[in-house]
Amino acid sequence: MKTRGALVVGVAVIGLGVLLGGLRVNPYVYFAGYVVLQYVVIATAWNVLGGYAGYVNFGTPAFFALGAYTSIFLIEAFKAPLPVLIVCGGLVAALLGLGIGYLTLRLKGVFFSIATFALSVVLQTLIINWEYVGGAKGYTLIRPPAPFFRSWGVLLFTLMVVLAVVTVLVARTIERSWIGRGLAALRDNEEAAECMGVPTLRLKLFATTLSGFFLGVAGAPFPYYVTYVEPSSAFDLNYAVNALAMPMIGGTTTWLGPVIGAVLLGTAQQVATVTISSELNLLIVGVVLVLFVVLAPEGITGLVRRLRRR
């Protein structure tokens, strides 16, 4: 699939999304779809760093929440419109990404993961104590009527379709470019990559920044979705786990992996929430995770590849 082909598919998906928004289908579709697509963005963004470069970021909630709280700040201070929120949420999270990029200078492997986790805790404490954005009490957003669309559900869904397509296209482009090959080399062996002429630091900074940007983008519309944001749910550990689990289930080395993982696991979680509706939901996630990493270590895409090679 050439880049132009991918663009066509991307535009087609967006078209489908808009079409779905235009159709008067059940509004629940938009809400559930929003969450699944949000996970497509998160998983894909995480995978740029975790899958391509091999740096496991445990601090996904920090980036997501930073996107959400940047939005809240801008709404509260300037009544900024949604597109501005998304760009700014992404940029602020990208800055944090750049910061953790410099951490990779000294920290590898699990140390890096733990540092990102610690960062998340510190950031959460900051937000808890920052009354302007609601602090520990949380922030209630009163939504005006949805502009251009007939409801916020449709608007947010359509927006997420666009964001997901853009994120996936960007990730795919990177994966197939010299940057992607360089990242793969440094994931396999950083020292050897550097000695083969790969500017590892610059590539890592690029990956952490870009990954942070899209994680922030995923969080930026969140206040409009829930209308009530408080630190413990914005910094929910689930984001860290899902960001990691979805690409693992789908496969981490290609752009398709996180998309498949996010759609499968995200949909499964949505369905479980409204059907099984008990602890079993979480249990399923746990069992699926364990089974997958044990039985299909390269994820679904890896499994398919292996079957095809036979």
Next chain:
Amino acid sequence: MFTWDLLANAVVAGILLGGFYAAVSLGVSLTFGLLDVVNIAHPAFVILGAYAAYVMNSSFGLDPILTGVLFTPLFYALGAGVYRIYYSSFERRGEESLRGLVFFFGLLFIIEVALSLKYGVDYRLVEAAYIGKSIDLGGVGIAFRLLVPCVVGLLMTLALSLFLSRTFYGRAVMGVSQDQVALRLMGANPVRIKTIAFGIGIAAASLSGALLITISPVVPSTDRDYIGRVFAITVLGGLGSVGGTLVASIILGVAESLMATLFGPSWSLAVSFGILLLALAVRPAGLFGR
């Protein structure tokens, strides 16, 4: 608002807390520090230990810490079993780090959910003679509820470091982390040694779970509060250094306690993790890194 008395009390409370943190972190120090197994589910095993203590306490009136000790063989077996699965699924294939992490995350969920299915989501507490009592040593009050876990934590640290330095298996565990070839020449099977070490790590969770429920009420999801702390301590102490783990535990305990007493507790957790971030940036190998 500062008095020397308050400072002394804060430091003592921090040391007590640190002793307990050491107990919770020891297992991770062993499994993560020495075996390089990122057992993120360790706090979940701790909670499992806490529930064991709760069940024995509420149905037979057994002392929680005694239960913790009694259950160690069971937890050892559990740990050994988990390691076997981990080994054959990941380590042998040489792809442990990332997938292993997800494996343990899954395990953490399974334990949490299994507990809440069986025992519900109510806060669980235990009763013991020493809970709620304290002694006063020259103006410094010491609560038994914290003193007992601290002492047990120190004993556990001591026992573990003696085990590692004085026994054949202990030295073999230390060897596993450094030179597997030499280990084979010694006639020890690294997988067997690692199984034993992992089993001990989880056995420690049994005991530290009992300590945890002595200190504060427990629900199945309490483990999440400890994931960060435990790994912070292990990393801060320097991987694989039992003494370092103890020192790091006490540093964290005292930092939290001092913040809480003198400046307001709101920032205590952030300060702990700030210390960790700083330590990682300045000295990635931790305070007593190998």
Next chain:
Amino acid sequence: MADALLEIDGVTKRFGGFLALDRVSLQVRAGERLGLIGPNGSGKTTLINCVSGALPTDGGRILFEGRDITRLPAHQRTRLGIVRSFQIPKPFVSMTVLENLGIPLEYAAPPRSHGAAAGALDILKMIGLDAKAHLRPAGLTQIEMRKLELARAMAARPKLLVSDEAMAGLSSAEVDDILAILFRLNEQGITIIMIEHIMRAVMRFSERVVVLDAGNRIAEGTPAEIVRNPAVEKAYLGE
């Protein structure tokens, strides 16, 4: 030495209190075959790490083609033409043999060539690995892994190749195999520094041998001179 390709000038490296390199100086001529030997822990690998840029130095200068590269990051030194192979092979495990070569071809070899795959195949043919071009490194034997290491270094189009114990653990026939490759590379004009414990190989290969011991340069000369040097004997055998 006016025509020195690489000039190491009083390089010092400390690890904590341990002095790993003590003002080591060394020149390498273009086209030369230099052997670098010394007992374990003498600082050979540290010196190589300083030259390749993996470690920062604590003193002294390193010049390449007359240009000071002391503060240059490793990947830029590679682009200038200093390429090393690793003692323990460090292949890119998720890539095929051919793709392994693609990384240096894309990142280091000037200029970024479109015929990358063809160039990579040529190298593999020369080294005798072309049959395995589409295998992952996991499917290679020990000797093939070493060859891949060399082939990948080749793909970076080096002017100076530093071969770090490329023959440890190989059979005598395999050692000859690798030596033949290195000789051929040298004939193509590539300067080679060989670090090796297998004396037979170093002595056969090198035009000049430098001996390090405890971070100091203790001897230098032709292989024949080094064999007769009492200081070298002392360093290796102890007193």
Next chain:
Amino acid sequence: MNGFRTLLGWALVGAVAGTLALAGADVFVARAADPIKIGLGMALTGGLSANGKPALMAIQIWKDDVNKKGGLLGRPVELIAYDDQTNPATVPGIYTKLLEVDKVDFVVSGYGTNLIAPLMPIAMERKLTIMGILGLANNEKYKYPSYFQIQPSGPDPEANWATGFFEIAARQNPKPQTIALVGADAEYPRHAIAGARELVKKFGFKTVYDKSYPPSTVDYTPIARAIKAVSPDIVFVASYPPDSVGMVRASAEIGLQPKIFGGGMVGLQFTTVMTSLGPMLNGIVNYDFWAPESTMMFPGIKEFFAEYQKRAKEAGVDPLGYYLPPYAYSAVQILGLAIEGGKSLDQQKVADYIRSNEFSTIVGKVRFGPNGEWAKSRVLQVQYQGIKGTDVEQFRVPGKKVVLYPEEFKSGTVIYPYSAAQK
């Protein structure tokens, strides 16, 4: 390879579209509503599930009670409940599903302020009547007329919350002077402390300590000691269950002995917490919603508890259920009474009926004010007295949790100071 990828990519797009379309198709198969459906999300896992589960059980008891009597308007009642995982982010999805796919006639909120908040805009956009189950000041910003809160916080939730505690303190002789405020860094404690600060001013106390702590704190002795160091007459604590236990234990251990202690601790009302703290509770004055005192025996409540405690035993949830369950029951009870009373399923009519009538529920007479809160605050202040050992049975009888406030429900007198009650 590339061809296959393309195929897979398209298959994926198809799968997404298919899934969404399928979910959408549900609309068309939704059958004509025969029973009256009431939908809600409830915390069955996560942080608040210890309360969420009993609350759902209470609502189910109400459904069974109603159906036994022939349903509402002659139609049976059906409940549809999903697990919100104590996660506000699940709420929009759950309620949209309830309203659009399950086609419920009415919704009831989940438990807790955080889970009610995301429901507000959804309800407002559709002009639904919502019964809120224990949220603090949810309607403050929205001022939505069809919102009703069963928590008896009163017209000004933040300020009314601790009024009783402060009135009791101010009435003592000699009047206490200094106060320490301490609470967790979370939604409810922040509200409660904010309200308490206002009351401190109103009653003329002097604040000598005002700090908050992170909810994941392990050891509370440093906090208790810092408070002890400024020796306040009053200690007001706003906390969640684990920290409530931590504060009570730490205070007992280091001998923090203010003249009056308690206020806004969540958790002391729970049976497991009461039985494990035992005598340590003696003397604490704390808010509550119900206690087995003679003044609180409203019609129907005995029968409710009989049924609840029977079911709770099987389900392994709070065995007494004095805190949340009767209020959860009353919330739906009011909804049912309003449907019957207004003889209509129309959201607006039901809301009008609720707004303009007084209801006799198992938690007593309830009338709502203009902001949907109880017209008059009925947050109780109780004092734990004479608790011996850790036996659960003692909490079933009157005299252990004595109601001190408000006046009309008073069932005993305060033991003052705090230390006197601990003997």
